[in-house]
Amino acid sequence: MxxxxxxxxxxxxxxxxxxxxYKFDAVEAFCLTLARFRSAGDQSDLCRMYHHSQSAIRSKVINFIVLYIDEKWKHLLDFDSNHLLHPENLTRYAAAIYRTGAPIDSVWAFLDSYNGHKFQALMLPNGLVGHLHGPYEGRRNDNYLLRESGLLEKCAQYALRPGSCDETPLIDRYFQLYGDAVYPISPYLISPYYGDRSEEQQRCNNALGTVRVEVEHGFGLIAKMWPFLNAGWKMRLYYSLVGSYYRTGVLLTNALSCLHPNQTSLAFDCLPPTLQEYFHE
Structure with a gap:
């Protein structure tokens, strides 16, 4: 790093x-934030290690850095159609997923959600989280998050396949997300066949399921990298910076994956952008 x-x-x-x-230089403040995110333990450990009072570390510098990163860069986790999710890149992602074994050439990202403080996320074949929406109470189902996020409306605007037009059949007009069977089928989103399936449909399910396994490594990297984000007992949805903490953790994970392509990127042979390309206004 x-x-x-x-x-x-x-x-x-x-x-x-x-x-x-309290006054900190950038290196000290940033390193304290990384140290907090790397540990699910008590903050008293950080106080002893870095010789600062608990109030200075907890509610001052770490929250300052988290809120700063979140406010400045959270637009990158909405739908960054200017770069990461530019239509040309969606074409590249779909090609990478198809090369890796998907039975169709239209899937450009994988949709999933996390329980607990519930978030909706997209994992790209370059190993980056390309979209994050939340948090919501755990009782909210995946389709509620999908509606609230406006993600499909963004796909309708930006996920057009090259050369398509109004006369192109809907099934051929858009690149598509791939999600669990709980999601509804649409021109922008597909999910596994369920119920009575033909052999061809089952083969399609198996192939896409195998490809999807590779992106699970990307989702798991966030939890592995930042144990603090897994310490749900330390955070309450309406009384702490749950959304800011998690978005910051995802942005930091994406940043590290730009510097060192992760397992998902290598599996799909799809390189992430450079650090400077990713963080743009």
Whole structure:
């Protein structure tokens, strides 16, 4: 990990003065934040290790960095049609997934959701999370998140296949997401065949299921990299920065995957953008 490259790409201020007048330089503040995210333990451990009071670490510098990163860069996790999810890149992603064994050439990303503080996410074949929406209460189902996110409306706008037009049949007009069977079928989203299936349909399910296994490594990388995000007992949806913490963790994971392509990227032979390309205004 190159700390200085990350600080530069994230545009972290050189000197940070918190509302309570604690002062940190960018390297110290950023490293304290990484240390917090790397541990699900008590913050008293960080206090002893880094010789700061618990109030300075907990509610001042770490939250400052988290909120700064979230506010400045969260647009990259909406639908970054200017770069990461530009239509030309969707074409590249669909080709990579098809080369890896998908039985159709229209799937460009994999849709999933997380329980607990519920988020909806898209994993791209380059190993990056291309969209994140949430959090919601765990009782909300996946289709509720899908409606609230407006993701399919964005797909209708940006996921057009090259050369398609209004006369092109809907089934051939768009690239598609692939999700669990709980999701409804649409021109922008497909899911496994269920019920009585033909042999061909079962082969299609098996092939897409095998390909999907590769992207699960990408989703798992976030939890593995940042144990703090798994410490659900430390966070309450309406009383802590759950959304900001998780979005920041995803952005940091994406940043590291830009520096060092992860297992998903290598499996699909689909390189992520450079750090400088990914973090754009």
């Amino acid at each position: 190159n700390i200085f490259d990350l600080i530069d790409a994230l545009d972290v201020p050189e000197i940070i003065t918190t509302p309570s007048r």
